[in-house]
Amino acid sequence: MKxxxxxxxxxxxxxxxxxxxxxxxxIRYAGASGDFNPIHTIDxxxxxxxxxGIIAHGMWTMGNLSRLFTPFLDSAFIKEYSxxxxxxxxxxxxxxxxxxxxxxxxxxxxxxxxxxxxSDKTVLKGHLVLEWLREPPASE
Amino acid sequence: xxxxxxxRRSGRVKNRVESGWVQRFAEAIGxxxxxxxxxxxxxxxxxxxxxxxxxxxxxxxxxxxxxxxLPPKGLIHGEQTFRYRRPLHVGETVYCHMELKDYxxxxxxxxxxxxxxxxxxxxDESGELxxxxxxxxxxxEAVRKEMSR
Numbered sequence: 001m002k003x004x005x006x007x008x009x010x011x012x013x014x015x016x017x018x019x020x021x022x023x024x025x026x027i028r029y030a031g032a033s034g035d036f037n038p039i040h041t042i043d044x045x046x047x048x049x050x051x052x053g054i055i056a057h058g059m060w061t062m063g064n065l066s067r068l069f070t071p072f073l074d075s076a077f078i079k080e081y082s083x084x085x086x087x088x089x090x091x092x093x094x095x096x097x098x099x100x101x102x103x104x105x106x107x108x109x110x111x112x113x114x115x116x117x118x119s120d121k122t123v124l125k126g127h128l129v130l131e132w133l134r135e136p137p138a139s140e
Numbered sequence: 141x142x143x144x145x146x147x148r149r150s151g152r153v154k155n156r157v158e159s160g161w162v163q164r165f166a167e168a169i170g171x172x173x174x175x176x177x178x179x180x181x182x183x184x185x186x187x188x189x190x191x192x193x194x195x196x197x198x199x200x201x202x203x204x205x206x207x208x209x210l211p212p213k214g215l216i217h218g219e220q221t222f223r224y225r226r227p228l229h230v231g232e233t234v235y236c237h238m239e240l241k242d243y244x245x246x247x248x249x250x251x252x253x254x255x256x257x258x259x260x261x262x263x264d265e266s267g268e269l270x271x272x273x274x275x276x277x278x279x280x281e282a283v284r285k286e287m288s289r
Contacts, residue, residue, distance in 0.1 A: 032168035063169030082221035
């Protein structure tokens with residue numbers, strides 16, 4: 001892993017692609033989060049709400065995006081994480097999770113984060129602030 | 141409608157950061173990592189013990205704001221923020237409550253939309269703040285009319 005001194009603004013983390021989104025993904029998230037709003041799991045309810053189909057919980061996408069930072073959590077913690085949900089995530093979608101280091105002040109790194117679907121539409125956009133508690137361990 | 145309820149809050153509710161729940165939650169967001177789940181691996185981290193995923197506070201019970209009257213259906217989650225003083229530790233007991241921090245309306249193409257801002261607080265057993273979460277809920281024209289009946 002990079003030393004803290006090696007990080008520069010503008011550097012991107014390795015993006016992660018998730019999906020295609022399945023109903024089971026959303027049923028599992030509903031159970032694990034306690035958010036049983038039926039527009040996320042039941043077709044009929046989604047239609048009644050005027051949606052094209054069931055949509056992913058915004059928090060499912062936000063939670064998934066945080067995995068980009070998990071490799072750093074041995075030495076850091078996520079101090080702040082804020083997003084705006086800009087678009088719907090539908091069944092079958094493939095979502096690309098991205099983060100770019102925007103600026104750094106000492107041990108506090110601020111990343112711009114986005115989630116983009118297969119048609120290049122941004123579904124989520126925000127910021128994540130990582131605070132390093134120690135130098136990351138050097139790895140092979 | 142909701143404007144006169146700004147400042148109302150729920151009572152404090154005791155919650156536990158339960159390891160089995162952390163595991164199911166981490167799996168559901170594709171993030172089942174040792175730092176959340178494995179005591180031995182987590183002992184070698186800067187935290188010295190397993191921590192919870194950053195969005196885990198969505199699972200907590202924050203109680204009910206008296207007579208808030210938000211409908212169970214038709215709401216849109218617009219924005220979400222978490223601000224931490226320190227990581228949340230697996231196994232710890234926390235106390236949670238929330239407040240209606242703000243309510244405002246905006247006129248758009250599809251009518252008047254309402255925006256309710258819920259501010260949630262997670263405190264540890266000594267009353268120290270661990271995490272603040274803010275949630276913006278969008279209430280569309282149809283739901284808003286239903287509520288003001």
